[in-house]
Amino acid sequence: MSIKIREQAGTDAGRKFDYQMAVALDYLLTHFNDDAIILIETLEDFAVLHNLGTETEKIDIFQVKTKNSGLYSKDSLWEDNVLGKIILTDIYFDSKANTLNIICNTHLKGQSTEAFENFRFADAFTETELTKLKENVTNYLMKDPIFSGEISDYIRKLIYIKSALPFSDKQDRYSETLIGKAQNTIAQYLGDENHCINPQVVSNTLKLLIDKQRRNRYENDVVEIDEAIALKGIPSKTVKKIIDKAVETQKLSKTEILQHASTIFSPQEFLKIKEDYPQFLSYKANLEDRVFLEAKNTVENEYKSLTESLDSLDEIARQVSYNCVKKIPYYSLAVIQLLTIIVIYD
Numbered sequence: 001m002s003i004k005i006r007e008q009a010g011t012d013a014g015r016k017f018d019y020q021m022a023v024a025l026d027y028l029l030t031h032f033n034d035d036a037i038i039l040i041e042t043l044e045d046f047a048v049l050h051n052l053g054t055e056t057e058k059i060d061i062f063q064v065k066t067k068n069s070g071l072y073s074k075d076s077l078w079e080d081n082v083l084g085k086i087i088l089t090d091i092y093f094d095s096k097a098n099t100l101n102i103i104c105n106t107h108l109k110g111q112s113t114e115a116f117e118n119f120r121f122a123d124a125f126t127e128t129e130l131t132k133l134k135e136n137v138t139n140y141l142m143k144d145p146i147f148s149g150e151i152s153d154y155i156r157k158l159i160y161i162k163s164a165l166p167f168s169d170k171q172d173r174y175s176e177t178l179i180g181k182a183q184n185t186i187a188q189y190l191g192d193e194n195h196c197i198n199p200q201v202v203s204n205t206l207k208l209l210i211d212k213q214r215r216n217r218y219e220n221d222v223v224e225i226d227e228a229i230a231l232k233g234i235p236s237k238t239v240k241k242i243i244d245k246a247v248e249t250q251k252l253s254k255t256e257i258l259q260h261a262s263t264i265f266s267p268q269e270f271l272k273i274k275e276d277y278p279q280f281l282s283y284k285a286n287l288e289d290r291v292f293l294e295a296k297n298t299v300e301n302e303y304k305s306l307t308e309s310l311d312s313l314d315e316i317a318r319q320v321s322y323n324c325v326k327k328i329p330y331y332s333l334a335v336i337q338l339l340t341i342i343v344i345y346d
Contacts, residue, residue, distance in 0.1 A: 001225045004092035004146065005218045019167050020044055020064045022174045023103055024210050025203065026165060027062070029178070029185045032239035040214040040232045045089055047097075049233075052225070061089050062101045066167050071109035074129065077102075083121075083133065084140030087154045091146055100157045105167035108160050121158040130155065178203055189243055197246045198254060204282030205242050208289075209234060252346045260341045264314045265321075269337065276334035283335065284342070295328045299336070299343045302327070317344050 024046055028038050031048060039047040044065075050058040063086045065072060077083055082102060090097040108116040116124055125133065134151055141147040165174040182199035190197075216231040229235075252260075254277070261273045283292045302320045321333065321340040328336055 001094060001096070002222055003094065003225060003228055005221050005223060016044075016066050019066050019105065019165070019174065021207060021210060022165050022178055023062075023064045023163060025178055025206055026163075026181065028206060028210070028234060028236070028239060029181050031236045032185050032189065034236050036236040037229055038210075038234045038236075039228060040210060040234070041089070042214060045086070047089075047093065049225075049229075057096075059093060059097045060099045060101060061086060061093065061097045062103055063089075064163075065102060065104045067104065067106045071106045072104045073109045078132065078136045081136075081140045083158060084137045086158075087137060087151065088141060088144060088147075090154060090157070091141075091144075095153070097157060099159050100154065101159045101161050103161045103163050105163050105165065107162050116160060117162040119160055120156075121160065122156050124160075175203075182206075185239065186243055186246075189240060190247070197243065198281060200278045201246045201281040201284070202239070202242055204278060205246075206234075206239065208282055209238070252342065256345075257338065257341055260317075260345055261337065264317050264341070265337055269334070272332070272334040273337055276332055277338065280335045280338045283331075291330065295324075295331060295336070296339060296343065298327050299324055299339050303340070303343055313344055317341060320344070 020042075024038060024040060027046070027048060031038070031050075035051050037049040037052065039049055041047070045061070045063050047062070048060045050056070050060075063082065065082065086100045086102065090100055108119075121133065122130070134155065137151055137154075138149075141151070142149075165177055167174065179199050182203040186195055186197050186199055186202060187193045213232050213234055218228075218231065223231075258270075258274065258277070262270050265273065283289055299320060302323050303316065306316050306319055306323075317337075317340050320343075321337040324336050324340070325333055331339070
């Protein structure tokens with residue numbers, strides 16, 4: 001299957017980017033046990049491809065919208081061309097989408113007494129509203145020569161979803177929700193509710209991977225689906241690989257690592273180590289982070305060079321981390337200190 005590429009957007013920014021990242025991660029964790037691929041166009045637009053190339057192949061397309069206050073309104077759907085844009089994405093997917101989903105952090109406001117949550121547009125809108133919807137979408141799509149002029153089939157695919165992830169000034173609100181979901185995913189995959197894997201490791205690593213894939217650029221405006229997946233896709237089985245990697249590398253517990261850090265380094269350095277610990281874990285668990293492996297190799301070489309000149313492991317750890325600051329300029333001292341503990345004590 002070939003797909004046409006919409007104009008590639010620039011850099012996402014601010015809280016909307018964080019929220020769109022959260023929704024994409026939510027769907028990746030949801031489908032971890034399926035034969036599914038999350039295809040990241042921008043973080044506002046992504047597709048979930050199920051059982052690609054089989055008789056049960058299914059494509060669902062999603063667009064993430066946010067509202068800072070109040071409810072998202074029907075008028076916003078017309079004014080922002082929200083529905084036209086997601087239908088155009090389906091057209092570029094050769095109209096093979098099963099559903100076209102608008103995900104928003106609020107209910108949809110209708111009349112003064114209406115507050116829709118999850119619904120199909122064709123079922124919930126009045127005939128007058130559907131007529132207005134079709135006119136608005138048609139006017140938008142007519143600007144693209146690929147549009148055939150008929151939209152009835154697309155309207156039947158449209159679904160509005162009120163996201164369970166809260167959107168506010170504090171990213172912590174939905175981060176906590178996602179950490180809980182990562183915890184459940186790990187437990188389900190391992191069959192062990194008492195596992196010792198830090199869910200932040202899995203969550204942060206997947207965030208880094210999502211961000212990496214969405215930054216990749218297409219060279220042509222039409223690509224084969226395999227090329228699109230290679231550049232922008234994340235298979236559900238990747239979640240399992242990341243969990244496996246976390247299991248493989250989880251020798252020292254967080255408590256043990258921080259205990260070493262509190263003994264070896266100054267109180268001020270220890271506070272920074274605790275602050276940078278989640279970031280360190282995401283580097284450590286990322287399957288494709290060659291930079292981390294190179295940094296680890298640098299620390300290991302420094303450790304070997306000092307073992308004969310210093311008496312205690314704690315003294316060696318302090319000196320190794322300080323010596324590596326200039327050799328590993330892309331990591332903070334705290335991350336280097338954590339990496340040193342892993343190299344020496346793990």
